[in-house]
Structure formats: C-alpha cells, structure tokens
C-alpha cells in the first residue's frame with residue numbers, strides 16, 4: 573500500500589508549538605518558491621503582530637521584485653503591512669566592506685611584523701574567491717541575528733549548496749580562528765618579552781579575532797537551537813527538487829541544525845481544473861500524484877503545507893496574502 577500525504581502538524585501548528593521561534597529559513601532547489609514562501613510566511617507572522625524582518629542573503633536579488641518596492645538600501649518598512657520590514661542585502665557593498673576591514677587588519681599586521689610588502693596582494697588573494705563572498709554574506713546575516721531588533725527574522729536563503737557551505741563554515745571558522753588566536757598570542761608574548769618598554773600595545777588583529785570567534789560561537793548556538801531556529805524546505809512534487817531537499821536535510825541533521833519541516837509547492841489542484849482536462853495536464857497530474865506518494869513515504873509527519881499552483885506569480889501583497897492563506901490557513 574502506498575502512503576497518502578497527510579499533514580499531521582501544519583505550519584500554524586508548528587509556529588504555535590514553538591513560541592520562541594525567531595529565525596526561520598527557507599531552503600530548496602532554485603525556482604521552487606523559497607522567496608515566495610519566505611515572503612508569505614513573513615507576511616503572516618507580521619499579521620500576528622510580531623515585528624518581522626524579511627531578509628535576503630541571496631546574491632540573486634528577488635525581494636524587491638516580490639514586494640514591488642525597493643528594499644535593497646536597508647531595512648525598509650513594507651508598504652501597507654504593519655510590523656513588516658524587508659531587506660535585501662547588497663552583495664557588492666557587503667563584500668567591499670569586508671575587503672576594507674580585512675585590508676586594515678592586514679596593513680596593521682604587515683607593519684607590526686615589519687614586512688615591507690603592499691597589503692593589496694594579500695587582500696586580493698584573500699578575497700578573490702566565492703568562499704569569501706559567502707562568508708561576507710554569512711557574517712552580515714549573523715550580525716543581523718545578533719542585533720536582535722525584531723521579534724522574528726525570516727531569511728530567504730541562498731540555493732542549497734551555498735547554504736550548506738555557509739553553515740559548515742561556522743565550524744571551520746571556529747577552528748581557524750582558534751589557531752590564529754594561538755599564534756597571535758604567542759607572537760604577542762614574544763614581542764612583549766623582547767620589548768624594552770613595559771607598556772602593553774593594543775592589538776587590533778587579536779581583538780578582531782576574539783570578537784569574531786565570539787560572534788561565530790553565538791551564531792552557531794542560535795542556529796542549532798530548535799526552540800529559536802527552524803529551516804523549512806520547499807519542494808515541488810518532482811524528482812529533482814525532492815532529491816535536493818533529501819540531501820539537504822541529511823546535511824542539516826549532520827550539523828545539528830533544526831529542520832522545521834517541508835512545504836510542497838505548486839501542486840495542481842484537481843478540483844480547480846474542471847471537467848474537460850487535456851491529456852497533457854492529466855499526465856502532469858499523474859506525475860505529481862506519484863511524487864506526492866514519494867514525499868509521503870520519505871517525509872511522513874514533516875510536511876507542513878501543500879500549496880497549490882496559482883494561476884499567476886506570487887508577487888505583491890494580494891498574492892502573498894493568498895500564499896500565506898495556503899501555508900497557514
């Protein structure tokens with residue numbers, strides 16, 4: 573007998589059962605509706621009277637399009653929706669800022685170590701790679717989480733592989749920073765021993781590393797706290813998106829990151845199709861039915877919502893409201 577897809581605990585139930593839920597993330601394959609579902613969820617949470625920030629750490633800009641207003645400059649109040657703010661992080665600006673900070677640190681270090689090389693070469697090699705961009709975006713996200721200016725944060729996450737690397741990185745960061753700290757402290761002690769003056773010098777690099785380690789530690793704590801954090805995975809009733817979230821969920825369990833559940837999006841509603849359904853659509857229906865069974869078998873008890881394929885894109889307040897109704901209604 574094949575399993576029927578049942579929702580044992582809906583989105584609304586999950587949120588009600590997690591009173592302290594504060595950080596919600598949406599993951600899944602590109603194009604499955606992460607941005608749309610994140611937006612609809614943020615709209616619904618704001619509707620509950622909770623100060624909500626909908627933020628995108630995704631280099632592919634999408635929130636401004638979703639909301640029909642420019643939200644890339646900073647935290648922007650969403651027109652006509654009380655308690656909702658949105659912010660699309662500017663990748664270029666974030667990267668430039670991180671580069672500037674790193675340049676200062678490297679310049680300071682070269683001076684400290686009496687090395688007469690230009691900082692530029694180091695800065696270029698340290699920052700000219702995708703991992704640096706991701707880490708800059710990750711830091712920006714962590715900064716937002718730790719500022720604690722909102723009741724709830726909804727993050728429209730980057731596509732799967734990047735998000736995993738982002739999370740894996742917080743562990744690697746810690747190891748790296750610990751190592752750096754150790755060698756910095758040794759260098760510092762040596763310098764103090766060799767110096768004639770007893771005066772202690774400020775060490776911006778050491779301070780930066782200490783601060784950084786503290787932030788990463790806090791971030792990891794928040795990200796692995798199932799009462800505060802939940803990752804929701806969006807899929808379609810199709811083979812590839814299901815394979816993607818299956819892999820993703822495995823990784824997350826490995827990292828100890830709480831999985832809030834699964835949202836099945838763009839499901840054809842048989843009743844809405846009327847009587848004379850063309851063969852092409854019937855085939856799509858059968859295909860979806862098959863994959864719905866797979867989802868039921870694989871993710872029994874974790875499916876939080878089944879969202880229909882609407883006859884238009886999810887853009888603007890009215891459509892977001894309709895998607896929120898499908899998610900939480």
Ligand SMILES: Nc1ncnc2c1ncn2[C@@H]1O[C@H](COP(=O)(O)OP(=O)(O)O)[C@@H](O)[C@H]1O
Pocket residue numbers: 600601602603604605606607608609634837838839879880881882883884885886887
């Ligand atoms: N349930 C739905 N019905 C109709 N269109 C949808 C639905 N969910 C998402 N869309 C549309 O599909 C496209 C991709 O959605 P999007 O949220 O941008 O995906 P992602 O962020 O995962 O790449 C968008 O044009 C969006 O408006």
Ligand SMILES: [Mg+2]
Pocket residue numbers: 606607608630634728
């Ligand atoms: Mg998106």
